[in-house]
Amino acid sequence: MPKEYYYIGEQSLIFPREVYLISSASVVGKKEGEGPLGNAFDMICGDDKFGEDTWEMAESSLQKEALSLAIGKADLNPEDVRYLFAGDLLGQNIATSFGLMDYEIPLFGLYGACSTAGESLSLAAMCVGAGYAKTVAALTSSHFASAEKQFRFPLEYANQRPVSATWTVTGSGAFVLSQKKSDVRITGITTGKIIDMGIKDSMNMGAAMAPAAADLIAQNLEDFGRSPEDYDKIVTGDLGYVGQEILISLLKKKNIDISDVHEDCGILIYDKETQGTGSGGSGCGCSAVTLSSHYLPKLKDGSLKRILFVPTGALLSTVSFNEGQNVPGIAHAVVLEHAKKET
Amino acid sequence: MPKEYYYIGEQSLIFPREVYLISSASVVGKKEGEGPLGNAFDMICGDDKFGEDTWEMAESSLQKEALSLAIGKADLNPEDVRYLFAGDLLGQNIATSFGLMDYEIPLFGLYGACSTAGESLSLAAMCVGAGYAKTVAALTSSHFASAEKQFRFPLEYANQRPVSATWTVTGSGAFVLSQKKSDVRITGITTGKIIDMGIKDSMNMGAAMAPAAADLIAQNLEDFGRSPEDYDKIVTGDLGYVGQEILISLLKKKNIDISDVHEDCGILIYDKETQGTGSGGSGCGCSAVTLSSHYLPKLKDGSLKRILFVPTGALLSTVSFNEGQNVPGIAHAVVLEHAKKET
Numbered sequence: 001m002p003k004e005y006y007y008i009g010e011q012s013l014i015f016p017r018e019v020y021l022i023s024s025a026s027v028v029g030k031k032e033g034e035g036p037l038g039n040a041f042d043m044i045c046g047d048d049k050f051g052e053d054t055w056e057m058a059e060s061s062l063q064k065e066a067l068s069l070a071i072g073k074a075d076l077n078p079e080d081v082r083y084l085f086a087g088d089l090l091g092q093n094i095a096t097s098f099g100l101m102d103y104e105i106p107l108f109g110l111y112g113a114c115s116t117a118g119e120s121l122s123l124a125a126m127c128v129g130a131g132y133a134k135t136v137a138a139l140t141s142s143h144f145a146s147a148e149k150q151f152r153f154p155l156e157y158a159n160q161r162p163v164s165a166t167w168t169v170t171g172s173g174a175f176v177l178s179q180k181k182s183d184v185r186i187t188g189i190t191t192g193k194i195i196d197m198g199i200k201d202s203m204n205m206g207a208a209m210a211p212a213a214a215d216l217i218a219q220n221l222e223d224f225g226r227s228p229e230d231y232d233k234i235v236t237g238d239l240g241y242v243g244q245e246i247l248i249s250l251l252k253k254k255n256i257d258i259s260d261v262h263e264d265c266g267i268l269i270y271d272k273e274t275q276g277t278g279s280g281g282s283g284c285g286c287s288a289v290t291l292s293s294h295y296l297p298k299l300k301d302g303s304l305k306r307i308l309f310v311p312t313g314a315l316l317s318t319v320s321f322n323e324g325q326n327v328p329g330i331a332h333a334v335v336l337e338h339a340k341k342e343t
Numbered sequence: 344m345p346k347e348y349y350y351i352g353e354q355s356l357i358f359p360r361e362v363y364l365i366s367s368a369s370v371v372g373k374k375e376g377e378g379p380l381g382n383a384f385d386m387i388c389g390d391d392k393f394g395e396d397t398w399e400m401a402e403s404s405l406q407k408e409a410l411s412l413a414i415g416k417a418d419l420n421p422e423d424v425r426y427l428f429a430g431d432l433l434g435q436n437i438a439t440s441f442g443l444m445d446y447e448i449p450l451f452g453l454y455g456a457c458s459t460a461g462e463s464l465s466l467a468a469m470c471v472g473a474g475y476a477k478t479v480a481a482l483t484s485s486h487f488a489s490a491e492k493q494f495r496f497p498l499e500y501a502n503q504r505p506v507s508a509t510w511t512v513t514g515s516g517a518f519v520l521s522q523k524k525s526d527v528r529i530t531g532i533t534t535g536k537i538i539d540m541g542i543k544d545s546m547n548m549g550a551a552m553a554p555a556a557a558d559l560i561a562q563n564l565e566d567f568g569r570s571p572e573d574y575d576k577i578v579t580g581d582l583g584y585v586g587q588e589i590l591i592s593l594l595k596k597k598n599i600d601i602s603d604v605h606e607d608c609g610i611l612i613y614d615k616e617t618q619g620t621g622s623g624g625s626g627c628g629c630s631a632v633t634l635s636s637h638y639l640p641k642l643k644d645g646s647l648k649r650i651l652f653v654p655t656g657a658l659l660s661t662v663s664f665n666e667g668q669n670v671p672g673i674a675h676a677v678v679l680e681h682a683k684k685e686t
Contacts, residue, residue, distance in 0.1 A: 005474045007425065011449050013475055016359075054666050082350065083534065091434030091493075092660035093454045094668075097537060101671055106354050106534035108462060109454040109673075111436045119451060123466065130473035131348045132356055150662075191426065191449035194440060317435035319493075323397050325437075328444055330452075 006129075009223025011216075012190040015129025020182040020339065021175055022135075024296055025069035026289035027062050029144065029170030032281075035270045040293035041171075042069050048145065048170055056090060059143035060099030062172035062285070063088070067103065067139055070174035074135075078103050081176070082133035085124045087116040088141045089168075089284050090150055091317070095141050105137075113313025114209075114238050115192065116140045117173065117288040118332030121309075122189040124177045125334065134178060141172035142283025151202065151318060164204040166240045166266060166282035167275075173288025183300040185339040189332070190220040194315060196328035202314075202321050206243025206266075206279055209312035212329030213239060214250035220308060220333050221256065228258045232304045235295060236331075237287035237311030238266035240280030265290035287311040299338050306337045349472075352566025354559075355533040358472025363525040363682065364518055365478075367639055368412035369632035370405050372487065372513030375624075378613045383636035384514075385412050391488065391513055399433060402486035403442030405515035405628070406431070410446065410482055413517035417478075421446050424519070425476035428467045430459040431484045432511075432627050433493055434660070438484050448480075456656025457552075457581050458535065459483045460516065460631040461675030464652075465532040467520045468677070477521060484515035485626025494545065494661060507547040509583045509609060509625035510618075516631025526643040528682040532675070533563040537658060539671035545657075545664050549586025549609075549622055552655035555672030556582060557593035563651060563676050564599065571601045575647045578638065579674075580630035580654030581609035583623030608633035630654040642681050649680045 007013050026041045033044030043065060050061035063086065071078055084103070087110035088095040100107060112119040120138035127136050145155055147168035153159045177186070195212040213236050221227060228234060239247055244267065248259050265287040266280030291309055298304040312331040321327070350356050369384045376387030386408060393404035406429065414421055427446070430453035431438040443450060455462040463481035470479050488498055490511035496502045520529070538555040556579050564570060571577060582590055587610065591602050608630040609623030634652055641647040655674040664670070 003474065005477065007476055016473065056662055056666065087454065089435075090660065091662065092432075092456065092658070094658070094660045094663045097658040097671060098663065098668060101537040101539055104536050106536050107455075107673065108466065108534070109459075111430065111452040111454040112450075113435065116452075123451065126470065126473065126475060130359065130469065130475070131346065132469060132473070133350055134348065191451070193447050193449055194444040196444055315435070315437070315440040317433065317437045319399055319434065320437045320441065323399065325400075325441060328440060330450065 011219050012188055012223035014188045017129050017131060017179055019125045019129045019186045020178055020180060021184040021186060022178045022180055022182040023070050023074035023176045024292040025066045025073060026173050026292040027066045027171060028289055032169055032171055032269060035275060037269055037294055055143055055146035055149060056094055059095035059141050059146050063095060063099030063139055063141045066172035066174035067137060070176050074176045078105060081105050081135050081137050083108060083127060083136045085110060085120040085138045087111050087120060089147055112330055113315055114282060114284050115311045115313030115330050115332045116284050118311035118334055121175060121334045122191060122332050125186045125189060128177045128179055137174060137176050139172060139174035140284035140288045142168050142285035144168045144170045147283060161278055162203045163278055164242045165278045166205055166238060166280050167277035168283040169269060169281045169286035171285035171289040173292040183339055184296060185337050186334055187337050188335040190216055190223060192216045192331040194328045194330050196326050199327050202316060202327060205282055205314045206240040207246055208314045208327040209329040210239055210243040210246035211250060212331040213247050213310055213312045216310060216331040216333055218254050218256055228261050231261055231306055231308045233263050233307040234258050234261050235307055235309050236264045238282035239264050239312060240266045242279045299336055302338045309334045309336055354562050355531055355566035357531045360472050360474060360522055362468045362472045362529045363521055363523060364527040364529060365521045365523055365525040366413050366417035366519045367635040368409045368416060369516050369635040370409045370514060371632055375512055375514055375612060378618060380612055380637055398486055398489040398492060399437055402438035402484050402489050406438060406442035406482055406484045409515035409517035410480060413519050417519045421448060424448050424478050424480050426470060426479045428453060428463040428481045430454050432490055455673055456658055457625060457627050458654045458656030458673050458675045459627050461654035461677055464518060464677045465534060465675050468529045468532060471520045471522055480517060480519050482515060482517035483627035483631045485511050485628035487511045487513045490626060504621055505546045506621050507585045508621045509548055509581060509623050510620035511626040512612060512624045512629035514628035514632040516635040526682055527639060528680050529677055530680050531678040533559055533566060535559045535674040537671045537673050539669050542670050545659060545670060548625055548657045549583040550589055551657045551670040552672040553582055553586040553589035554593060555674040556590050556653055556655045559653060559674040559676055561597050561599055571604050574604055574649055574651045576606050576650040577601050577604050578650055578652050579607045581625035582607050582655060583609045585622045642679055645681045652677045652679055
């Protein structure tokens with residue numbers, strides 16, 4: 001008889017069946033390719049329009065390429081993938097809709113701002129873990145130019161940016177999940193609530209998202225009965241330098257010290273000194289391409305045994321912002337572990 | 344031992360555990376209250392701003408009220424609900440984010456245009472069916488004024504509308520799902536792919552969505568080995584009069600005749616003759632409030648034994664539309680059945 005329920009603690013889950021991450025891919029733009037992780041990405045495109053007419057279609061191409069590569073690396077065909085769990089930052093998820101249309105795979109469209117990388121992996125893992133599919137894929141994207149146009153100013157304005165502003169990553173990360181054993185296993189998830197600390201500055205996303213990350217990390221540790229040292233790394237999505245400081249200090253107030261194990265994808269992806277990227281990278285694509293290119297290889301070879309991957313999102317639109325609303329945050333965490341292949 | 348997999352056919356699923364819809368609620372605006380279903384809604388608000396300053400916050404209030412009512416009807420407290428699966432039509436899902444924030448319940452934000460009512464029920468049922476939660480809620484909303492402002496013209500323009508245009512429903516429907524036995528059971532789902540038939544007219548959403556509905560209904564019948572007569576009703580979300588005609592004729596070409604059992608929430612919700620609503624109602628709220636107020640009571644008392652609920656979505660944004668992209672469609676179906684309570 002199956003166990004009755006699989007939830008643990010307040011906000012976490014484990015799965016009835018083992019869930020493996022069997023392949024992944026990262027596709028990025030020129031600037032990301034010139035950054036510290038440049039050698040690790042699967043594809044770097046010199047033309048940020050990816051041969052398309054618009055920034056939005058360029059972002060669609062990112063998703064299309066990333067999924068194609070991830071499916072190919074898993075030695076599968078698109079028809080072997082039963083569900084897609086995907087999203088992006090644009091209004092009405094258009095990068096996703098137009099990017100994934102040609103695959104003709106049933107699609108669950110998701111929106112959790114930059115936390116969507118965690119949300120998509122969570123739902124994909126829940127799906128595989130329940131026996132709802134043999135193979136599914138999770139993917140997200142962002143594009144500097146489509147995001148600037150959507151949320152800030154068109155690039156042609158050449159506006160100045162405060163140092164607290166983050167730089168939206170041009171990139172897409174795709175992940176194929178299956179019950180088929182591989183070197184990396186998803187062993188649990190912790191799902192976030194919306195946390196509103198009254199931040200109103202859309203040029204300081206790190207501050208808006210850090211409280212949600214702090215809340216979620218504390219909850220994950222409590223739910224799983226772990227301390228920060230039980231993770232080789234606790235990796236947030238795109239808090240940047242400003243958000244990292246706030247996160248560490250918020251958790252210290254709860255007597256949790258993650259300073260030794262914390263890393264942030266937004267900090268890793270650019271060279272602050274030479275790339276002029278302000279507080280760091282951000283966007284749905286930031287954490288996804290960093291997980292795929294930087295952390296998964298280390299989880300595969302066992303140099304990392306267990307990490308907590310915590311993409312963070314800032315919940316705003318230009319409408320909510322212009323109407324004077326706060327910028328609340330949300331975070332969704334996935335526990336990833338090295339798993340020795342039994343073949 | 345649990346069965347290995349629960350998927351059936353190409354795009355459908357059943358669940359390891361029985362999933363029940365234990366309560367629901369519908370909250371609507373003035374116009375919907377004056378329509379044919381007026382007596383059936385739980386709450387009709389005379390002021391379409393719901394006491395708020397903006398249309399977006401008014402839509403947030405709709406979601407807040409609908410969820411509160413649904414949770415109350417199930418004799419539960421918000422803390423009994425482990426996950427929310429929710430979405431709306433606005434860019435970056437802001438009606439959902441600001442409406443559900445105060446509940447402090449882990450949230451999966453979803454976007455499938457008007458099909459989100461089906462997507463949210465699908466994922467919520469998958470979650471309960473897998474034993475991931477005792478109780479979850481699924482909800483969606485739309486608001487005429489926030490949608491017109493987002494997708495067409497501000498109300499103040501008083502622009503004219505073609506007869507093929509649908510009227511966005513001001514309303515939110517919320518559903519509480521649980522393993523606890525009740526009179527209505529969700530016995531399966533069929534998840535949609537994006538279907539693009541080259542429609543470019545954003546004032547004719549019915550035509551954009553009908554091909555996706557036709558594809559999904561045919562797939563559901565094939566996957567479950569059913570004919571249209573195995574359903575007392577096949578209920579689409581918001582195709583309206585224009586889309587209904589296209590749907591029925593597309594399915595006839597596949598030798599499937601649903602004309603005897605087909606109904607459309609967008610057609611039911613307004614009186615075409617007296618309310619000036621063009622092709623019918625539309626929006627994430629349309630199918631949700633119609634399911635809650637009109638179909639669920641009939642499923643409860645057994646006057647309907649089994650229906651196929653098929654919310655349909657048109658995947659566009661003002662950006663994609665202005666850049667000349669097509670308007671592809673998607674649909675997500677849920678099988679709802681009368682279940683005699685065993686108490």
